[in-house]
């Protein structure tokens with residue numbers, strides 16, 4: 001099984017979601033053969049998806065020949081997609097940032113979500129995901145937000161956007177592990193212990 005671990009926290013050893021992701025992957029690897037690739041989003045230096053890359057994309061839509069610069073930019077985007085598409089299982093660890101996802105994760109989403117690569121479109125039938133037969137595990141962390149707080153403690157737009165995006169790509173078999181809350185709690189170690197236990201259980205079910 002090829003595992004692609006996507007780390008969306010820049011906090012290294014201080015990251016709660018990363019610790020749970022590492023635990024999940026260790027447990028999974030202990031029970032079945034895995035090859036683990038890792039994208040540390042805050043250190044990966046992914047290609048820009050700016051003027052040139054969007055120009056390359058729109059050239060395809062318009063049936064215009066890409067410029068030399070656009071060809072190179074599009075090849076760099078394709079290389080990220082190929083790495084992404086080669087996985088059987090995605091393990092994301094994602095902190096909630098300002099009620100949503102960290103911007104580096106949105107960058108990855110904008111790189112790999114391309115027509116004909118990760119999704120198809122039919123004028124009658126609409127969109128269809130092309131990355132079927134893959135699974136995902138998402139480890140969510142947040143300092144304040146958790147399922148039992150009211151609207152005055154913020155929102156979780158991270159879970160819906162990630163689930164909607166994965167389904168859009170055809171990845172419909174996903175599981176959530178929650179390390180929440182990590183700040184608004186007298187005992188973050190207990191919060192983490194519960195998440196580790198959930199990760200152990202989930203790993204044994206794969």
Ligand SMILES: Cc1cc2nc3c(=O)[nH]c(=O)nc-3n(C[C@H](O)[C@H](O)[C@H](O)COP(=O)(O)O)c2cc1C
Pocket residue numbers: 009010011014015016017018094095096097098099100141142143144145154182183
């Ligand atoms: C830029 C930034 C924005 C944050 N925004 C929120 C937020 O909207 N809601 C929340 O509950 N926690 C928020 N937090 C707290 C983090 O979600 C929390 O510290 C979490 O544990 C981070 O995950 P990590 O430990 O894996 O890095 C924010 C933290 C940072 C650095």
